[in-house]
Amino acid sequence: MPGEEVWLVGERRSTGEQKYYVSNLPSDTSLKILAATIKARWICEQAHQQLKEELGLDRFEGRSWTGLHRHALMTMIAYAFLQSRRLKAAGRK
The missing domain is CATH 1.20.5 (Single alpha-helices involved in coiled-coils or other helix-helix interfaces)
Structure with missing residues (x-):
C-alpha cells in the first residue's frame, strides 16, 4: 500500500469503544458502500466461528x-x- 491512497475510517460506538479500519477501495466509492463493506467483515467472522464450533x-x-x-x-x-x-x-x- 505504500504510495497508494487509502481510506481511514473511524467508528465510535455507543459504548465509547473506538475502532479504525483501513480500506483500499477506490476514492469514488460511496460512504454507504464503504460502511457496508466494513460491516461485512462481521458476517465473515461469524461464519468462521460457526464453522469452527459447529462443524x-x-x-x-x-x-x-x-x-x-x-x-x-x-x-x-x-x-x-x-x-x-x-x-x-x-x-x-
Whole structure:
C-alpha cells in the first residue's frame, strides 16, 4: 500500500469503544458502500466461528496440504447445506 491512497475510517460506538479500519477501495466509492463493506467483515467472522464450533473446521489433524483442503471443502459444503436449511426454516429462501 505504500504510495497508494487509502481510506481511514473511524467508528465510535455507543459504548465509547473506538475502532479504525483501513480500506483500499477506490476514492469514488460511496460512504454507504464503504460502511457496508466494513460491516461485512462481521458476517465473515461469524461464519468462521460457526464453522469452527459447529462443524469442526479447526479439528483437522492431518499432515498434508491436500488433506487440509479436503477437510475445509467438506466443512464448507456442510455449512452451505445447514445455512440453506436455516434460511428455508426462517422463510427467507
